[in-house]
Amino acid sequence: xxxxxxxxAFIDSQNLNLGVQRLGWxxxxxxxxxxxxxxxxxxxxxxxxxxxxxxxxxxKKLESYGYALIFKPVITxxxxxxxxxxxxxxxxxxxxxxxxxxxxxxVTGDGDFHCLIDHLxxxxxxxxxxxxxxxxxxxxxxxxxxxxxxxxxxxxxxxxRLTSEA
Numbered sequence: 615x616x617x618x619x620x621x622x623a624f625i626d627s628q629n630l631n632l633g634v635q636r637l638g639w640x641x642x643x644x645x646x647x648x649x650x651x652x653x654x655x656x657x658x659x660x661x662x663x664x665x666x667x668x669x670x671x672x673x674k675k676l677e678s679y680g681y682a683l684i685f686k687p688v689i690t691x692x693x694x695x696x697x698x699x700x701x702x703x704x705x706x707x708x709x710x711x712x713x714x715x716x717x718x719x720x721v722t723g724d725g726d727f728h729c730l731i732d733h734l735x736x737x738x739x740x741x742x743x744x745x746x747x748x749x750x751x752x753x754x755x756x757x758x759x760x761x762x763x764x765x766x767x768x769x770x771x772x773x774x775r776l777t778s779e780a
Contacts, residue, residue, distance in 0.1 A: 619655040621741050622715040624708050625681075626700060626722035627663040630767075633723055633746025637768060640776040644679045649773055651680075654719045654741055660707055664688035664698020701726045708734070717741035725752025735759065 634641045650656035661676060665685035673683055684707060688698035701724070708718055708730055718734050720727055721744045734740035740763055745751045748766035755764065767774060 619716040619741070620657055620714075621655045621717050621719060622708075622711055623650050623654070623656045623659040623719040623721060623744075624704050625659060625661045626704055626720075626724055626727070627661050628698065628700065629722045629724045630746045633750065634767065636747055636750060637771070639771060641767075641774055642776040643676055643681070645774050645776075647679045647681060649770065650719060654744075655716075656719055658682060658711075658715070660684055660704070662686070662700035662704045662707075664696065664700070666696065705730045712739070715739075719744055721746070723747055723751030723755065725754030728752070728754040731755070731760065731763075735763065 630641065647659055650659055659681050660683075661681040662684045663686070665687060677683060684700070684703050686698045686700045686703055688696050690696055704720075704722075705727065708720075717739050719742045720731055720734070720740070723745045731740060731743055742765045743755060743760060743763050744765045744767060745755065746767045748768045
C-alpha cells in the first residue's frame with residue numbers, strides 16, 4: 615500500500631484568476647482540483663473568494679468539483695470595481711486547520727501570505743507555494759528559503775487550462 619499525505623490546499627482565488635488571465639488563458643477549476651490531489655496529495659482544497667450573489671451557480675459547480683468555499687463579503691468601489699480581499703480568511707483557516715493536515719499547499723503569488731508561508735516552512739508544514747504566474751509574483755516569495763517549495767502554474771498550463779466552455 616502506498617502511503618499518501620493528508621495535505622490541504624488554501625487557494626487565493628483572486629490572485630489565481632488574475633495571474634492566469636495575465637498569461638492569456640483560462641483555468642479549468644475541475645482539472646486544478648484533480649491536479650492538486652494527484653500531484654500534492656491534497657485531500658481538502660479551500661477556495662477563498664468574494665461572495666457575489668449572481669454567481670451562485672458557479673459556486674455550486676466549484677463545490678461539485680470538491681472545493682470547500684470560504685466567502686468574504688465584497689465591497690463595490692466608486693468606480694464599480696468589486697473588492698473582496700481574502701487574505702485574513704485564508705491565513706486564519708490555515709491556522710484553524712493546522713493540526714488536521716500534514717502539509718499545506720498555498721496557491722498565490724501574493725506576498726501578504728509570506729508570514730504564513732514562512733511559519734509553515736519553519737514547522738515542516740509547507741508542501742508547496744503554487745504560484746499562478748511565474749513572471750509576476752511578490753518579491754517576498756522569491757526568497758531562497760522558499761526556492762524548494764515554489765511551483766509555477768505556467769509549467770502545468772497544458773494540464774490545467776480550460777479547453778472548452780462547459
